[in-house]
Amino acid sequence: MSQFAINILFVGASFAIYIGIAIWAKAGSTKDFYVAGGGVHPITNGMAIGADWMSAASFISMAGLIAAGGYANSTFLMGWTGGYVLLALLLAPYLRKFGKFTVPEFIGDRFYSRTARMVAVVCLIVASLTYVIGQMAGAGVAFSRFLEVDATTGLIIAAVVVFFYSVLGGMKGITYTQVAQYIVLIIAYTIPAVFISLELTGNPLPPLGLFSEHSASGEPLLSKLNEVVSALGFDAYTAMVDNKLNMVLFTLSLMIGTAGLPHVIMRFFTVPKVADARWSAGWALVFIGLLYLTAPAVASMARLNLMTTIYPDMAGQVENYDAAAANPIAYENRPEWIRTWEETGLITFDDKNSDGDIQFYNDSTDFSDRGWSGNELTVNNDILVLANPEIANLPSWVIGLIAAGGLAAALSTAAGLLLAISSAISHDLIKGAINPGITERGELRAARISMSIAIVVATYLGANPPGFAAQVVALAFGIAAASLFPVLMMGIFSKRVNNKGAIAGMLSGLTFTLVYIFIYKGWFFIPGTNNLADTPENWVLGISPLSIGAVGAIVNFAVAYLVSKSSEEPPREIQELVESVRYPKGAGGAVSH
Amino acid sequence: MADEKSNAEAYWKANVRLITGCLIVWALVSYGCAILLRPLLSSIPVGGTDLGFWFAQQGSILTFIGLIFFYAWKMNRLDKQYGLEE
Numbered sequence: 001m002s003q004f005a006i007n008i009l010f011v012g013a014s015f016a017i018y019i020g021i022a023i024w025a026k027a028g029s030t031k032d033f034y035v036a037g038g039g040v041h042p043i044t045n046g047m048a049i050g051a052d053w054m055s056a057a058s059f060i061s062m063a064g065l066i067a068a069g070g071y072a073n074s075t076f077l078m079g080w081t082g083g084y085v086l087l088a089l090l091l092a093p094y095l096r097k098f099g100k101f102t103v104p105e106f107i108g109d110r111f112y113s114r115t116a117r118m119v120a121v122v123c124l125i126v127a128s129l130t131y132v133i134g135q136m137a138g139a140g141v142a143f144s145r146f147l148e149v150d151a152t153t154g155l156i157i158a159a160v161v162v163f164f165y166s167v168l169g170g171m172k173g174i175t176y177t178q179v180a181q182y183i184v185l186i187i188a189y190t191i192p193a194v195f196i197s198l199e200l201t202g203n204p205l206p207p208l209g210l211f212s213e214h215s216a217s218g219e220p221l222l223s224k225l226n227e228v229v230s231a232l233g234f235d236a237y238t239a240m241v242d243n244k245l246n247m248v249l250f251t252l253s254l255m256i257g258t259a260g261l262p263h264v265i266m267r268f269f270t271v272p273k274v275a276d277a278r279w280s281a282g283w284a285l286v287f288i289g290l291l292y293l294t295a296p297a298v299a300s301m302a303r304l305n306l307m308t309t310i311y312p313d314m315a316g317q318v319e320n321y322d323a324a325a326a327n328p329i330a331y332e333n334r335p336e337w338i339r340t341w342e343e344t345g346l347i348t349f350d351d352k353n354s355d356g357d358i359q360f361y362n363d364s365t366d367f368s369d370r371g372w373s374g375n376e377l378t379v380n381n382d383i384l385v386l387a388n389p390e391i392a393n394l395p396s397w398v399i400g401l402i403a404a405g406g407l408a409a410a411l412s413t414a415a416g417l418l419l420a421i422s423s424a425i426s427h428d429l430i431k432g433a434i435n436p437g438i439t440e441r442g443e444l445r446a447a448r449i450s451m452s453i454a455i456v457v458a459t460y461l462g463a464n465p466p467g468f469a470a471q472v473v474a475l476a477f478g479i480a481a482a483s484l485f486p487v488l489m490m491g492i493f494s495k496r497v498n499n500k501g502a503i504a505g506m507l508s509g510l511t512f513t514l515v516y517i518f519i520y521k522g523w524f525f526i527p528g529t530n531n532l533a534d535t536p537e538n539w540v541l542g543i544s545p546l547s548i549g550a551v552g553a554i555v556n557f558a559v560a561y562l563v564s565k566s567s568e569e570p571p572r573e574i575q576e577l578v579e580s581v582r583y584p585k586g587a588g589g590a591v592s593h
Numbered sequence: 594m595a596d597e598k599s600n601a602e603a604y605w606k607a608n609v610r611l612i613t614g615c616l617i618v619w620a621l622v623s624y625g626c627a628i629l630l631r632p633l634l635s636s637i638p639v640g641g642t643d644l645g646f647w648f649a650q651q652g653s654i655l656t657f658i659g660l661i662f663f664y665a666w667k668m669n670r671l672d673k674q675y676g677l678e679e
Contacts, residue, residue, distance in 0.1 A: 066650075074649035078623045081654045085619045088661045089612045093668075207651060211640025220641025238642040240631065248624050273679045275672065278665035285658045296650040493609075582605055585677045 003396050007146045010400035011407060014184050015161055018177045018411075022165030025173045030444050033170030034101040034423050040175055040270040046283025048175045049267045051182035051412035053080075053258075053284070054291055055131075056138025057473060059185060059409035064381030066299035067306075070237035074296070075247060079254025081285060081292055086259035086485075088281030092268040094492045094581045096277035101269065103262040103420075103484065104428040110491040112574055113499040117432060119506050121424045123483040124262045128417045129458070131261075131476040135414040136462025139407055145344055145386065146403035152463045158411060159459040166415045167451050171270060174415045181408035186290055188405020192389045192398055193294045196301050199392060206297035214304070216316045225304045228314050231321035232307070233365030237300065243542050253549035257477030260485030263413075263420040274584035302384050305391050309335060310360045310377065326370060328357045337390035346380035418458065422451035478517060482509035482552025490560055492582070495575045501564030509556025513548050520545040604675040611667055615660050623653040 001009075027033040040048070058080065066073045098106050104124060108117025136155055143154020165173040190206070197209035201221055214221040226236040241247050258264065268277045308315040313324035331349060341347040349358065352374040360377040361367060386406065389398040426447035431438050438446065483506045490497040490505070497505075518524065520534040532538040534545065543551065569575075626634060631645025639647040672678035 071646055071649060074627065074646075077650055078627060078653045081657050082619065082623050085615070085657050085660055089615055089664055210650070211642075211647070222641035222646075224641070226641075238646050240635075241628075244628055247628050251623060251628070275665070275669055275679065278661070278668060282658065282661040282665055285654075285661055289654050289658055292654055293651060579601070582608075583601055583677045584672050584679050 001396075003399060004148060006396050006400040007403045010397075010404040011147065014180075014404040014408060017180050018161060018165055021176045021180060022169050022173045025165075025169045025176050027168070027170040027172045027444070030101075030427075030440055030447065032172045033444055033447050034269070034427065035266075036170075036172040036175045036270045038270060039272055042271055042276040042280035043283050044175070044179055045267060045271050045276075045280040046285075047182045047287050048178035048270075049264065049280065049284035050287035050291075051178040051185065051408070052267055052416040053264055053288060053413070054182075054185065054409055055413035056135050056142075056406065056410040058291065058295075059189065059406055060138060060142075060385055061382050063295045063299040063302065064384035066296055067303040067384055068381050070235065070300075071239060072241045072247070075251045075254065077292055077296060079251045080258055081288060082251070082255040083258025084281055084285045084288070086255060087264070087268075088278055090489050091259060091265065091485075091492070092277045092281050093274045093584070095265060095488070096268050096271065097274050097581050097584060099269075102423050102427050103265050103488070104424055105432065106491065107484075107487055107502070108428070108432065110574065110577065111487070111497075111499040111502040112571065113503065114433060116487075116499060116503050116506070117428055119503060120484065120487075121428045123479055123506070123510065124424050125421055127261065127476045127479040127484075128263060128420050129454075129461075131473065132414050132417040132421075132454075132458045133461045133465055134473055135410045135417065136458050137465050139410040139414070140462060141382075142386070142403060142406040142410065146399070155459055155463050158407065158414075159455055162411055162415050162418065163452065163455050166418055166455075167448050170447065170451075171266075171419055174412075174419055175267075175270060177415070178412045181412040182287060184408040185405040185412075186287070188401040188408070189291050189298075189385075190294055191401060192392065192394055193298050193301075195394050195398070196305070196388065196392045197297060200301050200304065206301075207293040210297040210300060218317060221304070222300060225300055227318070227321065228304065228307050228311075231314070231325055232311075232360070233362035233367060237303070243536070246539075246542050246544055246547050249543055249550045250547035253481050253547050253553075254477055256481040256485045256553050257549055258480075260480035260483075260488065261476070262424075262480075262484065263416040265488075266420055266423070267416070298385065298388065302388055302391065306379070306384075307360075309391065310358050322370070325361075328359060330356050331358055332356065334358065335391075337387055340390070341383055341387060344383075346383045348378045350376050350378075352376050414458065418451055418454045421454045422447055425450035425454075475517065478513045478546075478549035478552065479510065481549035482513040482556055486553050486556040486560065490557065492578065494561075494564075495578045496569065497560050497564045498567060498570045500567050501560040501562075504563040505556040505560025508559040509552045512555045513552030516540075516548040516552075517545045600675055601677070604671060604677055607671055607675075608668065611664065611671070615664050618656065619660060622648055622656045627653050 031037055062076055065076060095106055100106060104117045104120035107120040108114060139158040140151035140155040143149055144151040165177050193206040194204050197206040198204050200214060201209040201212040202215050203209040203212045212221060214224040217224050222238055226238060230236050271277055271280055311324055311328050313327050318324050338347055353372060358377050359372045361375055363375040386402060389402055426443055430446050431443050487502045487506055519531045522530040536542060627645055627649035634644040637644040
């Protein structure tokens with residue numbers, strides 16, 4: 001069977017499962033549509049949260065980022081997992097106890113203000129929509145590479161499948177497809193990792209392999225990797241980071257952002273009890289941890305594999321790295337996978353010194369004594385996971401599995417985000433503000449229509465990504481961190497914060513964060529409109545625009561506190577509401593009223 | 594009524610204390626061991642590198658998982674102890 005046929009088989013079979021689940025789990029009520037009926041088991045929910053959370057960015061991009069940045073990019077590993085501790089301890093059990101359908105609904109009720117609810121709706125839609133663009137674009141790339149259709153056609157196929165199970169089944173359909181998608185993506189991610197770990201270290205468990213001996217050289221894997229990359233002018237893989245303040249703030253932004261993302265929070269509304277919300281956060285992190293503990297191993301091993309493919313003399317024990325560096329492979333003899341990826345434009349080669357060999361190094365270091373006149377090979381970080389099975393010469397069914405896994409990761413997150421958007425529109429905007437008297441059936445229809453519109457918009461934006469696509473994930477996390485997380489937390493842990501404080505806090509945190517990002521990235525991301533160049537010398541106290549969400553959150557907390565202090569206490573019934581949220585007794589199911 | 598109220602307050606205080614303790618550990622492994630204190634831990638070797646690197650790429654994630662389960666287990670006991678479980 002050809003590789004193409006195998007890919008079709010794997011992707012087709014996984015899609016057939018998702019559609020089968022959609023038909024089985026059709027939503028009959030708004031409760032089914034928004035919270036899957038409220039009866040999801042915590043382990044099932046943990047798995048669904050795993051798929052909901054792990055996006056194309058986690059599956060496709062993260063290992064590549066770590067491979068390129070080494071220790072410095074550990075921020076993604078800690079940031080995207082540490083947020084679950086905040087969720088489990090500070091938000092999930094109480095929001096579950098509150099027992100409503102959406103995040104803006106809590107903010108509106110707790111701060112007895114329709115304005116607060118609408119501000120939350122806007123933050124939610126901007127954060128989720130920017131995030132979903134990346135998912136759709138990621139699905140398009142996976143389709144075009146593995147199924148040989150163009151990215152737009154691939155995107156439309158993906159949109160139709162998502163449409164089918166999310167519009168039909170709402171949260172109920174999404175929950176059970178996410179469970180299936182988690183299983184597909186974790187198998188797809190770990191199998192190649194196990195093979196590569198065995199090949200490089202003899203240890204079948206990648207997280208242990210990372211800290212084991214590299215079989216070919218007899219040195220610890222990470223020391224070997226340090227030597228190889230240093231010989232080519234790159235920073236050592238495990239090198240310290242000088243700007244610790246920025247590293248701390250970036251990690252904190254990712255953690256707070258994770259805890260404030262509405263599509264993740266919503267998943268905790270689907271379990272029967274408060275205690276289940278706590279357990280499902282733990283299970284979610286176990287399932288997420290399986291991938292996040294494998295990713296750094298994949299990153300270092302793939303980087304070493306890539307380097308020793310170009311410089312075969314560096315593979316074993318090396319006496320003299322200069323001599324090994326002088327003997328790269330010739331472009332003519334490049335392996336098949338480099339040829340395939342060249343076709344996608346994600347690997348490019350430019351023979352700058354016209355010697356026919358591939359010089360792959362960090363050209364901010366001067367290697368003219370080696371006769372090199374610049375780096376000749378550009379490898380996009382995103383291909384690392386997708387090309388991994390080919391780099392390690394794994395059988396072709398593993399490649400089919402990777403294709404199905406990448407699509408599962410992108411589609412499961414897209415569906416969760418689309419549900420967050422559509423429920424904010426149908427429940428908060430239509431039922432909450434425009435037409436409070438809407439019937440149950442009318443609201444369900446409104447939810448399905450807004451889901452359909454959200455899918456069309458996301459597909460359009462995925463096919464025509466705005467120029468700032470690369471920045472949008474940072475934007476989504478910045479918004480969630482600076483606007484939603486602080487008011488949610490204060491709404492539970494303080495009885496004193498009132499409507500004025502919450503609104504002022506959200507708006508000031510959001511404005512502060514956006515202005516700081518726009519100053520360096522351009523106003524509304526329009527190229528050329530930035531006031532300062534986006535380089536570390538220009539950053540205030542060395543804080544990158546990507547790390548500013550944490551500072552925005554602090555601004556939000558401070559403003560909300562000061563404004564509340566200088567205005568009246570919240571009314572008695574609101575203080576009682578805060579009390580009732582704090583104690584598990586008498587939770588009942590999620591209800592609408 | 595007064596008893597019920599002070600019982601609930603004691604429960605909430607115990608919960609906040611537990612959260613504070615867990616968050617100290619949370620910050621200590623990630624911001625502490627993995628980032629700020631890494632130079633101090635650099636003399637402790639782990640598989641070709643140092644302990645701080647291990648915390649950054651594995652240790653903190655494992656600790657986070659442990660923390661959430663510990664908190665869920667402790668809170669279940671508190672819920673029962675104060676008669677506030679569902």
